[in-house]
Amino acid sequence: MVIVTLLNALMCNRFRFFMHIYNLTYLYDTRSIMSEITIKHLAKQLNLATSTVSRALNDSHEISDKTKKRVVELAKALNFQPNAYARGLREQKSKTIGIIVPDRVNHFFNLVIEGMETVCRANGYSLIVYNSYEDVAQEKKIVYGLLGGKVDAVVMSLADEEKEVEHLKWLQERNIPIIFFDRIAQNVMGSKYVTNDQEAAYIGTKHLLEKGCKKTVFLGLSNTSSVGMARKKGFIQAHEELEIPLSSSSFLEFGHDDVQNQAILEKLFYKLDRPDGVLAAAEKLGLSAYRALAKTKIKVPNQVKIVSFTNMQVADLLNPPLSTIAQPAFDLGSACATELIKGLKDKKTDFSLDKKIIIPSVFTARESSQ
Template identity: 35%
Template sequence: MKKGKATIHDIAEKLNITASTVSRALNDNPRISENTKKQVIKMAKQLNYQPNHIASALRSGKSKLIGVLVPTANRNFFSSVVRGIEEIANELDYKVIISQSYEDFEKEVQTVDALLNARVDGIIASIGKNTDTFDHFKKVLDKGIPLILFDRITNELDVSQVVIDDYQGAYEVTRHLIDQGCKRIVHLTSPKKINIYRERLRGYEDALKEAKIPLDPDLVEEGNMQLEDGRISMEKIIRKGVSFDAVFSSSDYAAMGAMQVLREHKISVPDQVKLAGFGNEPFTSFTAPPITTVDQKSIPMGRVTAETFFELLKSENNKKATHKTVLKPELIIRESSLNKS
């Protein structure tokens, strides 16, 4: 055998059969005997044969690959969504290519191009924080390739979307804090061009209005929702000298940063300041005190997103009407936001 990757021709030569027979055997063609299939599979393993998905896609029109683009894979939310996608994809003998944009617009554009070059059958994506033009996604649609957006979406693209009700989740958190007697609630948010943070801010504002609590712009701080951003925002609030009795962060990571700063300033949680986050990251149940948060139903979101993708894939010419699926969030109340009995 020549040096390099094994091909179906190498397998055929070893078994003294035709390459077309090998190809049919590997694709479980009913015209090929079970004995021949077993021999081909055994030889393929011996030669460490790896199928060429691009060549296969060119022949069949299907690569059995789905491109999944996330801002970052090291967050429990995104990794759990991917798990949900893979659960459905694997049941249908599809594989998932996971790519990260790292919140970088140029990286997102390059990754979409790479996925198209890999001949994926479709792309599932969550948009990066710095993305404000969408020509790279329009290119996907122009090629007739299915595109589904989840969590971070845009209304500038006519595609199906899967989200949780960010507005309702934020409203319920804020309402819970108000029910605990809080009237000066800090809100940590991110640039309003991102749909999820815009909706969470709206839920916060409406809960305050409903309770006839005045909106104070001095209590709202923007950041990138990382732990360090939570620290910076909390320090700003304290330096302003404004009074506050609760903090609601649109991110568990920023909530953790805020908690650290409160502790450093000898401000007790929850005795002096109640605290709540958003996302139900695993660490929120292990902090002292455990952090009240909102479960984003990440695995169900992944499964629903994959199901939506496959419905689109099997529809005629991918022309199935687009729709938006909104999942119900769950408020998880923990010690950080509760009055002590």
């Protein structure tokens, strides 16, 4: 009796095992069949031409609503997945946009990417992100790699605006549209999305001066970008308007080494004649200034007030909360992607037309400058 029971159990287990294998095989075969469904299969079952099915799936105005409904319903029932790669080869389009940024870690560029990604995803485009690391040689390598048609268009902020831009013209010669943002190429035709850097710096500086600062300092990155120069002009403009004198010591330039930048700022704040107001023209300089002030035990805003350009989303959580000039990064990215995709779909758009689109920044006064 025991032996019979054991044999029955073994048979049941074996049966379950074979059924499990059968189910897996069936599932695999079903998925394989589904993955192999093509437009030709749909056309054959519906007794339609493949071109009609293709146009119906692409919502063409040439196809009646009744036919579209039949095609879409069968496609859903058979789990039809259109081959985007094959379509791209036929249309000689990759449905991909490349974005080149000089500093992937910066919150500003991350938000630009997010804005672009949102629009691309909604329109069936992919986005590839490249980092030039503030290096023109690296930027050239990236551009050269894109000449083969990996992307349909490029959005970029330059590593350095003053150095050669011949490699950017390579893209245009291959009919790959370029849109610039933030750091723009003055000598290359095309759309350029920027913000009101000079006006924003003027507003932030005037705020510091009206709060009683008598000796303010401008912290800028040591490059010749149009962005940095515009912010410097805004800083000067506010002082001239309020007739507060400036000197060579009112302007400090920094590199990209955060540790070295902080050390320089610590020496500055240790001085008896230290500044009582700071306008940081870049996020990393604003953070370095905060760390240096904490290290030297200088009280913010009682002894030194500070305003910084930054898109940092936790600025209000710093101690004290940081007064910021936030660029419309997400909107810049969204606008760039929208123009590109609209132009790519239209096919008649002239991307070589030179135009500048200004989207204003937003100044938010917080405790650090009160």
